[in-house]
Amino acid sequence: MKRQEMPTKYQPQDVEAGKYQEWLEKGVFEPSGDPEAEPYSIVIPPPNVTGKLHLGHAWDVTLQDMIIRSKRMQGYDTLWLPGMDHAGIATQAKVEERMREEDGISRHDLGREKFLAKTWDWKEEYASIIRQQWAKMGISVDYQRERFTLDEGLNQAVNKVFVDLYNKGLIYRGEYIINWDPKAQTALSDIEVIHKDIEGAFYHIHYPIVGSEEMVEIATTRPETMLGDTAIAVHPEDERYQHLIGQKVLLPLVNREIPIVADEYVDREFGTGVVKITPAHDPNDFEVGNRHDLPRVNVMNKDATINQNGGKYQGMDRFDARKLIIEDLKDLGYLVKIEEMIHSVGHSERSDAVVEPYLSTQWFVKMEELAKQTIENQSTENAVEFYPTRFNQTFMTWMENIHDWVISRQLWWGHQIPAWYHKETGEIYVGIEAPDNAEEWERDSDVLDTWFSSALWPFTTMGWPEETSDYERYFPTDTLVTGYDILTFWVSRMIFQSLEFTGQRPFKNVLLHGLIRAEDGRKMSKSLGNGIDPMDVIDEYGVDSLRWFLSTGSTPGQDVRYSTEKMGAAWNFINKIWNASRYVLMNVDDLTLDNLAIGDDLTLADQWILSKLQTTISEVSRLFEKFEFGEAGKILYHFIWNDYCDWYIEMTKEQLQDQTAEHKTTKSVLIHVLDQFLRLLHPIMPFVTEEIWQQIAMPGQSIVTAAYPLVDSNYQNPDAEKAMEQLIEVITAVRQIRNEMNTPLSKALAITIKAHNEEIVERLEANQAYINRFCNASSLSIGTEPQVEEEMVIQTLAFAQVMIPLAGLVKIEDEIKRLEQEADKLTKEVDRVVKKLANEKFVAKAPAEVVEGERAKQVDYQQQLAAVQQRIIELKELI
Structure with missing residues (x-):
C-alpha cells in the first residue's frame, strides 16, 4: 500500500478539511439498525435559535460526541438525535430588536401572523449557523432525525400533554402573584x-x-x-x-x-x-x-x-x-x-x-402529585442516575420544595395555549381542536413556557404519542449530558413529565458538567467582554485541540477555566502524536492492519508496550463508562507521550537501524499499538485520528466504525512491565546524574549497577544494549557486589544503586551536600508513611491494598535512606 507522506508539522485545517462531509455521505452517523445490537441513544440538549453557539455548547456536544462515538465503535446501535429550541422569550426579543433597529416597527405594527413569519425566517437563519458550527465541531448526529420544538409533530404532542393534564386537574387557570418581567411583559x-x-x-x-x-x-x-x-x-x-x-x-x-x-x-x-x-x-x-x-x-x-x-x-x-x-x-x-x-x-x-411580583391570571401546573411521583421513583430501579452523584440531592431538594409552575407566557412565538373563551359566557374550553362554532370563541393569545415543550424533548422527538419504531427502540434514552445550571430548569421537568406520560424515566444517566469560565475565573459574558468564540479557537488550534482541552480539563460537575496555555499544550500533544505516527509510517515499509505479523520474537520493549497497552485499554474503557474523561485523558496522555513516544519508539530505533534484520514483529507492534491508541483517542479527537488511521487501514475504511479496543490477555505481561520499569529507572537515574553534574550525553561514562539480587542482575544484563544506547556507557558493570571505586556519584533505587565515577565531574563536598538533601527528602517520606500507618482510623477504614501499598513504600524509603546515609559516611571518610 502506497502511503502519502505526512507533513512534518500538524496542520489542523488541512487535516479537518472535507472529512465531515465524507462521514455524512457515507452515513456513518446513522443508527446501524442491527436488531442484534444493543441500542444506545442520546438526545441533544437543543440549543436556542437565538445566536451562535458558545464554548459551553462546544463542551456539551464534545462530551456527547465522545460517548456516542465510543458506543458506536463498541458495536451499539447508536442514535444521537439533534435539534433546536424555539426559546420563546429570547428569540422574540431578538426579532423585535432587529425590527426596531432595521425597520423602526414593533410586532404590533405587523400583527401576529406576519411577525411569526419573520420569526420563522430568523429561526432558519440561525439554525443554519448552528448546523455549520456542529459540523466544525465534528459531532456525529443523525441529521435525518433532526427536530425543532415548534415542529408540527411536537406541537401536537405539546397540545395533548396540556389537554391531558388539564383534564386530570393538574393544569388550572387562576389569579395569583407571579414573577413579572415588565420589559419583556x-x-x-x-x-x-x-x-x-x-x-x-x-x-x-x-x-x-x-x-x-x-x-x-x-x-x-x-x-x-x-x-x-x-x-x-x-x-x-x-x-x-x-x-x-x-x-x-x-x-x-x-x-x-x-x-x-x-x-x-x-x-x-x-x-x-x-x-x-x-x-x-x-x-x-x-x-x-x-x-x-x-x-x-x-x-x-x-x-x-x-x-x-x-x-x-x-x-x-x-x-x-x-x-x-x-x-x-x-x-x-x-x-x-x-x-x-x-x-x-x-x-x-x-x-x-x-x-x-404582580397579580395576574395565568395558567399553572399543579406540582404536588407530579413531584411526589418523581421523588418516589428515585428509590426504584427506574431511578435516574446522576453523575456526579451529589446532584441527586440537589434534584430531590428541588422536587421536595417545588411550587406550582406558571406555564403561560405573554408572547406570540411559541406553542399557543389550546384554550378558548366563549365571547358571551366566558366559559373556558380546552382541547386539541378548536370548539364547534369557532366564531363564538376566542383563543387564548398566550403561549406556553419554553420549558414546557422542552420538558417533553426525550420522547416527543422519538415520535410520541405515536408508537413509532424509534420510540419503541430508542426510548428511554441512555444518557443526557448538560450543564448543572439547568438541572432545575430542564432536567427535573423532563423527569416528571416522562414519568407522567410514558411511565418511564426519560434517560438512565445524567452527566452534569460545569461552566466555562474566563482565565481569571470570572463567568464569560457579553457585558464583561471576555467571551470566546469556539470557532475562533478552532481556526487557531484545530477542533481536536479544543475537544481535547474541553474533555480532559476538569472532573464531572466542576467548572473549567479557558486557558490559551492549555490550548497550546493540546496542540503540542497532537503534534507529538502526528510526528510519532510519521516516524512509524516511514519505518514499517508497506505494513497495514491487514498484514501484521506479531510473532514470538518479541523484545522486552515489545512485550512491555503491548502489556502497557492492555492496561491503558482497560482503564480508559472503565473511566469512559463512569464519564471520568479527565482521568481517562491523563492515562492516554501518559501512555502515548511517555510510554509509546519517549520510550518505545526510541527503543525500536536500535533494531530498525539494523538493516540486516527483518524485525517484522517490532514493526507490526509499532503499527498495532498505534492503531489501538488511535481508536481509543478517536472519540475525543475524531479528525486527526481518522487522518492517521487511514494510512494503516485498507482504502475506504473509516475509524468511525472501527471496533473499539478490547483487552487481549495474551499480551498482559506483568514481568515484562516490571523489567522495563526497572530498566527505565536505571536510564533515568543516569540521565539525572548527567543533568546534576552538567555532563552532556556525548561524554561516555563508566556505569556500575549494584543490584539487590541475581534475578535483577540477569534482567538488566539481558537488556544492557538499551542501557548502552540510552546512557552512552563507556563500560557497564552489573552485579550484586561489583567492584566500586571509592569516589562515585550514586543514585539509589528501590532495587539497585546506579554508580558513576566522580573523578573529574564533581567535588566530593558537593556530592555530600546533594546526598544530604536527598536524605532529608527520604526522611520526610519515611516520617509521613510511619505517621500515616500509626493512624488507627486510616488502617481500619482504608482498603487493604492501600494500607499494604503504604507499608511497601515504608520499606522502600527506609532502604533508600539507609543506602544514602551509608554513602555519605563513606564519602566523608575520604575528605
Missing part, C-alpha cells in the same frame, strides 16, 4: 429569576390610626406598592398591638381607610412588628389577603408604570414614582427615616429587568 417561573445584590433602602413610614393621635410604623423596600395596601397586620399574640386589632389606619397619600388584622405571618421580632399588606403585589401578602378576605388593588400596568389606582402618580415609572412618593411622605410628615442597605432583588434572566 411576560410571566416568569421562579427559576427564571436571578437574584442580585443591589443598593436599596428600608423606608420607615408612619400610618395614622383612624380616630386617634397614635401612629404605627412600618418599613418597606418598595414604597410605591403602598398605593395598593389594603390592610396592615400584626401578630395576634403581640401585646404591643392587641388594642389596635380591628381598628383602621388611614393610608397615607391615598387617604383610604384600611383595617388592622392579626395574622401569624407577621414576625414579632423583625422591625416594628407591623407590616403593610399589599395582596396584589406580594405573594405572602396575597395569602394573608385570602385569609382575611381583603380586596386586591393592582396599582401597576404591565410595563411597570403606575395605573389609574395610583392617583396622582398614574403614568409614572415605578422607580420615578418611588422617588416622588418619598418626597411627598416627607413633606406630609409621614416619613420616619431612610435606612440604606444592600439587598437581594430578583432580575429577569432574559431581559435583566427588575422582576415585579
Whole structure:
C-alpha cells in the first residue's frame, strides 16, 4: 500500500478539511439498525435559535460526541438525535430588536401572523449557523432525525400533554402573584429569576390610626406598592398591638381607610412588628389577603408604570414614582427615616429587568402529585442516575420544595395555549381542536413556557404519542449530558413529565458538567467582554485541540477555566502524536492492519508496550463508562507521550537501524499499538485520528466504525512491565546524574549497577544494549557486589544503586551536600508513611491494598535512606 507522506508539522485545517462531509455521505452517523445490537441513544440538549453557539455548547456536544462515538465503535446501535429550541422569550426579543433597529416597527405594527413569519425566517437563519458550527465541531448526529420544538409533530404532542393534564386537574387557570418581567411583559417561573445584590433602602413610614393621635410604623423596600395596601397586620399574640386589632389606619397619600388584622405571618421580632399588606403585589401578602378576605388593588400596568389606582402618580415609572412618593411622605410628615442597605432583588434572566411580583391570571401546573411521583421513583430501579452523584440531592431538594409552575407566557412565538373563551359566557374550553362554532370563541393569545415543550424533548422527538419504531427502540434514552445550571430548569421537568406520560424515566444517566469560565475565573459574558468564540479557537488550534482541552480539563460537575496555555499544550500533544505516527509510517515499509505479523520474537520493549497497552485499554474503557474523561485523558496522555513516544519508539530505533534484520514483529507492534491508541483517542479527537488511521487501514475504511479496543490477555505481561520499569529507572537515574553534574550525553561514562539480587542482575544484563544506547556507557558493570571505586556519584533505587565515577565531574563536598538533601527528602517520606500507618482510623477504614501499598513504600524509603546515609559516611571518610 502506497502511503502519502505526512507533513512534518500538524496542520489542523488541512487535516479537518472535507472529512465531515465524507462521514455524512457515507452515513456513518446513522443508527446501524442491527436488531442484534444493543441500542444506545442520546438526545441533544437543543440549543436556542437565538445566536451562535458558545464554548459551553462546544463542551456539551464534545462530551456527547465522545460517548456516542465510543458506543458506536463498541458495536451499539447508536442514535444521537439533534435539534433546536424555539426559546420563546429570547428569540422574540431578538426579532423585535432587529425590527426596531432595521425597520423602526414593533410586532404590533405587523400583527401576529406576519411577525411569526419573520420569526420563522430568523429561526432558519440561525439554525443554519448552528448546523455549520456542529459540523466544525465534528459531532456525529443523525441529521435525518433532526427536530425543532415548534415542529408540527411536537406541537401536537405539546397540545395533548396540556389537554391531558388539564383534564386530570393538574393544569388550572387562576389569579395569583407571579414573577413579572415588565420589559419583556411576560410571566416568569421562579427559576427564571436571578437574584442580585443591589443598593436599596428600608423606608420607615408612619400610618395614622383612624380616630386617634397614635401612629404605627412600618418599613418597606418598595414604597410605591403602598398605593395598593389594603390592610396592615400584626401578630395576634403581640401585646404591643392587641388594642389596635380591628381598628383602621388611614393610608397615607391615598387617604383610604384600611383595617388592622392579626395574622401569624407577621414576625414579632423583625422591625416594628407591623407590616403593610399589599395582596396584589406580594405573594405572602396575597395569602394573608385570602385569609382575611381583603380586596386586591393592582396599582401597576404591565410595563411597570403606575395605573389609574395610583392617583396622582398614574403614568409614572415605578422607580420615578418611588422617588416622588418619598418626597411627598416627607413633606406630609409621614416619613420616619431612610435606612440604606444592600439587598437581594430578583432580575429577569432574559431581559435583566427588575422582576415585579404582580397579580395576574395565568395558567399553572399543579406540582404536588407530579413531584411526589418523581421523588418516589428515585428509590426504584427506574431511578435516574446522576453523575456526579451529589446532584441527586440537589434534584430531590428541588422536587421536595417545588411550587406550582406558571406555564403561560405573554408572547406570540411559541406553542399557543389550546384554550378558548366563549365571547358571551366566558366559559373556558380546552382541547386539541378548536370548539364547534369557532366564531363564538376566542383563543387564548398566550403561549406556553419554553420549558414546557422542552420538558417533553426525550420522547416527543422519538415520535410520541405515536408508537413509532424509534420510540419503541430508542426510548428511554441512555444518557443526557448538560450543564448543572439547568438541572432545575430542564432536567427535573423532563423527569416528571416522562414519568407522567410514558411511565418511564426519560434517560438512565445524567452527566452534569460545569461552566466555562474566563482565565481569571470570572463567568464569560457579553457585558464583561471576555467571551470566546469556539470557532475562533478552532481556526487557531484545530477542533481536536479544543475537544481535547474541553474533555480532559476538569472532573464531572466542576467548572473549567479557558486557558490559551492549555490550548497550546493540546496542540503540542497532537503534534507529538502526528510526528510519532510519521516516524512509524516511514519505518514499517508497506505494513497495514491487514498484514501484521506479531510473532514470538518479541523484545522486552515489545512485550512491555503491548502489556502497557492492555492496561491503558482497560482503564480508559472503565473511566469512559463512569464519564471520568479527565482521568481517562491523563492515562492516554501518559501512555502515548511517555510510554509509546519517549520510550518505545526510541527503543525500536536500535533494531530498525539494523538493516540486516527483518524485525517484522517490532514493526507490526509499532503499527498495532498505534492503531489501538488511535481508536481509543478517536472519540475525543475524531479528525486527526481518522487522518492517521487511514494510512494503516485498507482504502475506504473509516475509524468511525472501527471496533473499539478490547483487552487481549495474551499480551498482559506483568514481568515484562516490571523489567522495563526497572530498566527505565536505571536510564533515568543516569540521565539525572548527567543533568546534576552538567555532563552532556556525548561524554561516555563508566556505569556500575549494584543490584539487590541475581534475578535483577540477569534482567538488566539481558537488556544492557538499551542501557548502552540510552546512557552512552563507556563500560557497564552489573552485579550484586561489583567492584566500586571509592569516589562515585550514586543514585539509589528501590532495587539497585546506579554508580558513576566522580573523578573529574564533581567535588566530593558537593556530592555530600546533594546526598544530604536527598536524605532529608527520604526522611520526610519515611516520617509521613510511619505517621500515616500509626493512624488507627486510616488502617481500619482504608482498603487493604492501600494500607499494604503504604507499608511497601515504608520499606522502600527506609532502604533508600539507609543506602544514602551509608554513602555519605563513606564519602566523608575520604575528605
